[in-house]
Amino acid sequence: MxxxxxxxxxxxxxxxxxxGAKNETLQILCAVLLTPEKVVINNIPDIRDVNKLIEILGNLGVKIQKLGNGSYSFKSDELNLDYLESELFKEEGSSLRGSIMIVGPLLGRFGKGYIPRPGGDKIGRRRLDTHFEGFIKLGAKFRYNKEERFYGVEAPDGLQGTYMLLEEASVTGTANILMAAVLANGKTTIYNAACEPYLQQLCKMLVSMGAKIEGIGSNLLHIDGVDSLKGCEHTVLxxxxxxxxxxxxxxxxxxxxxxxxxxxxxxxxxxxxxxxxxxxxxxxxxxxxxxxxxxxxxxxxxxxxxxxxxxxxxxxxxxxxxxxxxxxxxxxxxxxxxxxxxxxxxxxxxxxxxxxxxxxxxxxxxxxxxxxxxxxxxxxxxxxxxxxxxxxxxxxxxxxxxxxxxxxxxxxxxxxxxxxxxxxxxxxxxxxxxxxx
Incomplete structure (x- = not known):
């Protein structure tokens, strides 16, 4: 200690x-999983939580290259999804609350996502219901292993766009649902969405990757799902x-x-x-x-x-x-x-x-x-x-x-x-x- x-x-x-903003970076790093093409991110802070998430992405099979101080490239073209159900991931993912946001992009792109109950600051109860209720509304099936404290969502036939009113304006919940919805079939509307600058940054990054999102900066987001996303370059606030x-x-x-x-x-x-x-x-x-x-x-x-x-x-x-x-x-x-x-x-x-x-x-x-x-x-x-x-x-x-x-x-x-x-x-x-x- x-x-x-x-x-x-x-x-x-x-x-x-x-x-660079910690909370934005954790969202943006998870978004690299949405495309097999190269994504370059600048102004990444060299801090423990961010470095832990980068390590998790590397273990998942993301090809990571450091380009300079605070700048990295990521390529998610050959992912090892079996890692998500490994004991190593259960240990690593549970130590970082931000790891919850890998579920949305993986669910949207591959039809499944898993996460151990994440850690983070001991500042009181921090529900995950908003995340999973959003995924369920998009058509995913939810499962929870109580003994292993392990969450899973699966949508083998893909996600379907829908209207949802979030119970709380959760920043990570909105980000997670948004990253799943950009690859869903049809139109998704998220009302009572979080609209923090970091969430706006995520939206702008996704749009530069080819996503169709309206209402950026407001609490009402409209997302028209697309078949795939491309690479991009993004700078963190x-x-x-x-x-x-x-x-x-x-x-x-x-x-x-x-x-x-x-x-x-x-x-x-x-x-x-x-x-x-x-x-x-x-x-x-x-x-x-x-x-x-x-x-x-x-x-x-x-x-x-x-x-x-x-x-x-x-x-x-x-x-x-x-x-x-x-x-x-x-x-x-x-x-x-x-x-x-x-x-x-x-x-x-x-x-x-x-x-x-x-x-x-x-x-x-x-x-x-x-x-x-x-x-x-x-x-x-x-x-x-x-x-x-x-x-x-x-x-x-x-x-x-x-x-x-x-x-x-x-x-x-x-x-x-x-x-x-x-x-x-x-x-x-x-x-x-x-x-x-």
Whole structure:
């Protein structure tokens, strides 16, 4: 189990470039299974979850070639579908939640797809029903081996387009159903579809491969199935969650930081939400600049004077992946804020570690926490912590970088799952952080 040692209390300064988007990359990598032709993907982040999925694709028989830093080619012309029912796949697939998205493309192209119950962050119950209900509506037969915790869908006669209203606007569920539907017979309509920028990117990639999709960017998608798809080249967006993480880091450490090439038009409510905490977020062409907040930052109130409430919601609402960052940043604000994590019931449980550092937080229930800011009058204290998941891990790292003294964070493999070479990148802007094997 790896460890970070962080000497906190230092101001940072400089430029940092966001990595490619983790959540988009996991979708895009699965889409290479839809065609036997070569697909080139650029701006792939070098992180644990992505590398694990690339390894799974290689074991499935995808021909993979690294073309340069972050650029790979994939060719899925000679796949070994027997691997899907092997013990090796049951072990590898269960360690990565993103592996669920190989089922849709395999079902659409080959009429069958299998997956062990996938892993991922322990942040609460994360249902797979949306995925499989969509496949069933397209005509697939579902089976589940309870003993081996193994899912399967089969459609030997092909899939048939249909209308479906999703029970939840699941991003991975929409992506999975979409990748199956592009090769189905006839027209498929998906209502209450997720419409995050990463899902829009997947749609645009599929269209460049020959898919027929209308309604991109909305929650109503129309897909006319085609017989086959061709190869393409695709570039992954910068990671909006990492961009939000660096905004929070700059505010908490009173640092002057420029985040380069952020793709402003795809950030949605992220800049506006940080502004609710009093943080200055300035657009400079396609860069995002945060000045040093020497005098701190003050939480806004609602028009009627009531306490600010920041919550997550499906796109175009505020992403749940950044609520942990917002919570940490609020610990040093002037004023109070209620954080409402609606989507996952275990994601706020890391606040006990912040309370140990001296933060004033009341955990109201599994979904809500009230934060009373210190206004930097009382610094957080260094401590020893263990990272429970990716987003809590980066939040604890930000807290440690702002705290007085030297903190230790164990289980940093969780952070490495979502943030590329984070210690070296932070050192480049002045952070005092050491990776201990």
């Amino acid at each position: 790896g460890t970070f040692q962080i000497e906190g209390g230092h101001q940072l300064k400089g430029e940092i470039k966001p990595q 910068p990671d909006m969650v990492e961009i939000g993480s660096w905004i929070g880091l700059a505010a908490m450490t009173k640092s002057d930081i420029t985040i380069k090439n952020v793709s402003w038009d795809n950030l949605g409510l992220i800049p506006a939400t940080f502004k609710k905490l009093g943080i200055t977020v300035e657009r400079r062409n396609d860069d995002l600049y945060i000045p040093a907040h020497e005098n701190g930052y003050e939480v806004a109130s609602f028009i009627d004077g009531s306490i600010m409430n920041i919550s997550d919601a499906p796109w175009p609402g505020f992403t749940p992946d950044l609520l942990s960052i917002i919570l940490v940043v609020a610990t040093q604000a002037r004023g109070s804020v209620l954080i409402h994590q609606k989507m996952f019931e275990s994601r706020l449980f890391f606040v006990d570690k912040l309370i140990d550092m001296g933060a004033k937080i009341i955990l109201c229930d599994p979904h809500r926490a009230t934060v009373i800011g210190h206004d930097f009058q009382s610094k957080l204290k260094a401590t020893t912590m263990t990272s429970p998941d990716i987003r809590a891990g980066i939040s604890l790292l930000i807290a440690a970088l702002s705290a007085k003294g030297t903190s230790t964070i164990h289980n940093i493999e969780q952070i490495d799952r979502g943030y590329e070479n984070i210690d070296e990148r932070l050192k480049n802007i002045g952070a005092k952080i050491t990776r201990v094997a």
